[in-house]
Amino acid sequence: MHYVSTRGQAPVLTFEDAMLSGLARDGGLYVPETIPQMSAEDIAALAGLPYEEIAFRVMRPFVGDTFTDAEFRGLIDAAYAGFNHDARAPLVQLGQGHFLLELFHGPTLAFKDFAMQLIGQLFQAALKRRGERVTIVGATSGDTGSAAIEAFAGLDNVDVFILYPHGRVSEVQRRQMTTPAASNVHALALDGDFDDCQARLKDMFNDFDFRDGVKLAGVNSINWARVLAQVVYYFSSAVALGAPHRKVSFTVPTGNFGDIFAGYIARSMGLPIDRLVVATNQNDILHRALSGQGYHKGETIPSISPSMDIQVSSNFERALFDAYGRDGKAVAQLMEELKSGGFDISQGAMQALREIYASGRVSEEETSAQIAASLKGTGELLCPHSAIGVKVAEAHLDGATPMITLATAHPAKFPDAVEAATGVRPPLPSRMADLYERPERLERVPNDLAALQAHIKGKIAG
Numbered sequence: 001m002h003y004v005s006t007r008g009q010a011p012v013l014t015f016e017d018a019m020l021s022g023l024a025r026d027g028g029l030y031v032p033e034t035i036p037q038m039s040a041e042d043i044a045a046l047a048g049l050p051y052e053e054i055a056f057r058v059m060r061p062f063v064g065d066t067f068t069d070a071e072f073r074g075l076i077d078a079a080y081a082g083f084n085h086d087a088r089a090p091l092v093q094l095g096q097g098h099f100l101l102e103l104f105h106g107p108t109l110a111f112k113d114f115a116m117q118l119i120g121q122l123f124q125a126a127l128k129r130r131g132e133r134v135t136i137v138g139a140t141s142g143d144t145g146s147a148a149i150e151a152f153a154g155l156d157n158v159d160v161f162i163l164y165p166h167g168r169v170s171e172v173q174r175r176q177m178t179t180p181a182a183s184n185v186h187a188l189a190l191d192g193d194f195d196d197c198q199a200r201l202k203d204m205f206n207d208f209d210f211r212d213g214v215k216l217a218g219v220n221s222i223n224w225a226r227v228l229a230q231v232v233y234y235f236s237s238a239v240a241l242g243a244p245h246r247k248v249s250f251t252v253p254t255g256n257f258g259d260i261f262a263g264y265i266a267r268s269m270g271l272p273i274d275r276l277v278v279a280t281n282q283n284d285i286l287h288r289a290l291s292g293q294g295y296h297k298g299e300t301i302p303s304i305s306p307s308m309d310i311q312v313s314s315n316f317e318r319a320l321f322d323a324y325g326r327d328g329k330a331v332a333q334l335m336e337e338l339k340s341g342g343f344d345i346s347q348g349a350m351q352a353l354r355e356i357y358a359s360g361r362v363s364e365e366e367t368s369a370q371i372a373a374s375l376k377g378t379g380e381l382l383c384p385h386s387a388i389g390v391k392v393a394e395a396h397l398d399g400a401t402p403m404i405t406l407a408t409a410h411p412a413k414f415p416d417a418v419e420a421a422t423g424v425r426p427p428l429p430s431r432m433a434d435l436y437e438r439p440e441r442l443e444r445v446p447n448d449l450a451a452l453q454a455h456i457k458g459k460i461a462g
């Protein structure tokens with residue numbers, strides 16, 4: 001199994017090297033050269049299996065010979081052992097033909113744990129074997145950072161630095177990043193917004209002296225291994241609702257396009273997915289793009305769904321790569337245009353995207369109203385991101401195809417927004433009830449590449 005860059009100018013890599021490097025050296029993102037197929041019988045055979053076994057069968061063909069079967073099974077088991085629900089990703093019914101996939105039973109209460117817990121295990125196993133140490137730098141709008149710090153804290157072969165926008169993450173998100181005591185993890189509060197964090201991260205990857213000097217590795221959703229881990233719950237949930245004998249659709253609260261792109265991979269592998277519906281908040285670049293208005297950056301406006309406050313959606317590049325017939329040159333050209341504000345999507349590519357994706361946008365007021373309506377109608381207390389998914393999904397129910405909406409975080413991760421909408425303050429699960437008492441540790445950093453690089457080098461040396 002080989003991985004190629006979306007910009008066509010970087011070396012072709014194995015799974016292990018694509019995972020450990022994150023961003024390709026031509027600035028592109030790694031994607032599999034070909035997509036392994038699962039037949040209807042393969043998919044039917046997943047029915048009733050434990051989540052970990054489904055994970056093994058779905059991901060195995062992508063991993064090549066990086067891990068033996070026994071090793072890979074062990075790593076998957078270890079990754080999900082810390083989840084608080086035996087089903088890992090349970091489905092609940094919201095209404096006629098509408099289901100909620102609860103992806104918030106991991107250690108940091110958001111779906112990011114599905115990928116991060118696994119790649120913590122995969123990184124550790126691969127680095128140990130190589131006798132190497134790497135520096136992981138990540139950018140976060142809140143949930144990636146907490147999931148990464150939780151997954152990598154205390155591991156021998158990695159130093160982790162997480163850039164988050166100072167003052168723009170929820171208190172629970174911040175505390176999940178700043179309270180782990182392990183000395184190999186660092187929460188960096190950057191003076192800027194999430195797009196600044198993501199831009200500085202890309203700058204670091206494009207500075208090859210720095211990149212090679214500190215052995216930089218990335219665990220943002222641009223890392224292929226993260227996308228791969230998320231493919232699994234599309235299979236487990238679709239099969240629970242009757243796939244491959246019945247089609248299903250998914251609605252996904254979307255920011256960086258990683259989670260929904262995993263659904264596209266599941267579909268490309270043979271899972272009968274009818275539509276993949278992108279749900280955005282007021283930062284709606286993806287909704288505008290999929291509505292035919294081109295891909296043009298706007299200003300990021302802070303919202304009550306901060307994990308989706310994104311105007312440059314990294315993984316959309318992977319979707320464009322396929323929509324443009326895997327033409328790396330064309331993608332590189334579009335990304336060049338993006339630097340000066342944006343680009344229009346060709347007619348052919350729009351047609352390809354529209355066959356797969358639909359979209360909707362939800363305002364702040366509508367988000368709050370949906371949180372209240374869901375509590376009243378179903379007893380479900382939704383986080384704002386999940387509420388955006390439910391609202392958009394309801395507009396796309398067609399009466400025939402079951403719709404699965406991804407619940408991306410636990411309501412207790414965003415208690416202020418949930419309380420403002422409902423009057424109910426969602427309590428933290430008991431295993432993390434003392435989060436507000438634990439001491440915090442964070443490092444303030446400027447929105448400046450050279451200063452950041454010096455800071456990171458200093459911490460590694462110390």
Ligand SMILES: *Cc1c(COP(=O)(O)O)cnc(C)c1O
Pocket residue numbers: 110111112143144221253254255256257258259260307308385408409
């Ligand atoms: C990260 C995140 C999202 C967006 O996921 P993408 O893969 O970036 O599209 C949505 N909701 C929550 C709670 C998140 O943490």
